[in-house]
Amino acid sequence: MAYIEGFVVAVPAANKEAYREMAAKAATLFHEFGVTRLVENWGDDVPDGKVTDFKGAVQAKPDEVVVFSWCEYPDRATRDAANQKMMSDPRMKEMGTSMPFDGQRMIYGGFETILIDKGGDEPTGYIDGTLIAVPSANKEAYRAMAAKTAPILREHGATRVVESWDDDVPDGKVTDFRRAVKATDDExxxxxWIEWPSKEARVKGWEKVMADPRMEFTMPFDGQRMIFGGFQPILDV
Structure with a gap:
């Protein structure tokens, strides 16, 4: 299955268009290097959490918006080769000198997909993004839970459900994925993420999902540290 390079970034609200333009320019190079899909999503319904949340994950300031984005590759080998090309390509270095956000607070990492449940080729109009800390020993239990819930989500309107597992997630100097979810050593x-046709479909879909008796199960992770939020796609290529 696909390999995912996931990102979470804090971007000043005033820099939304500058960020989208930078991402669109970078996407051209990313596809040249092997990316099959690049999606950038602007924070729309990103709640504060009691223990963890997206804003805390990237130390977002009051005037900043959280961006949840990813690149899809055919496999890790393609991703690794692409990253090597990116680091040596002068066009990437040029873009890196004028980023419309604080790169030190960007969190990123590589993930192997453990589930992709999708319908047709419907355009994506809204995204539910999630970060979770799961005990390593519960990987198969988590996969089984996801395999059970994904068809229910799609039955109620979702168009694609993707679950990806920590594979190459580095520690950061300021922020990183592990700190975001307060992961312990054994997690x-x-x-x-979940893709929906629109925000309206997402709202109606979740009402049905939460009322569905099939969604009653024991979670193989600490739900209090789960990070989630709703995002509007601003680039999908």
């Missing part, structure tokens, strides 16, 4: 980070 791995899950980077996942």
């Amino acid at each position: 791995k980070v899950v980077y996942s």
Whole structure:
């Protein structure tokens, strides 16, 4: 299955268009290097949490918005080769000198997909993004839970459900995925998302999902540290 490079970034609200333009320019190079899909999503319904949340994950300031984004590759080998090319390509270095956000607070990492449940090729109009700390020993239990819930989500309107498992997630100097979810030494980070046709479909879908008796199960992770939020796609190529 696909390999995911996941990112979470804090971007000043005033720099939304500058960020989108930078991402669109970078996407051209990323596809040249092997990316099959690049999606950038602007924070729309990103709640504060009691223990963890997206804003805390990237130390977002009051005037900043959280961006949840990812690149899809055919496999890790392609991703690793792409990263090597990016580091040596002068066009990437040029873009890196004028980023419209604080790169030191960007969190990123590589994830292997453990579930992709999708319908047709419907355009994506809204994203639910999630970060979770899951005990390493519970990987198969988590996969089984995801395999059970994904069809229910799609039955109620979701178009694609993707679950990806911590594979190459580095520690950061300021922020990183592990700190975002307060992961313990025996836990791995899950980077996942749900695609919906629109925000309206997402709202109606979740009402049905939460009322569905099939959604009653024991979670194989600490739900209090789960990070989630709703995002509007601003680039999908």
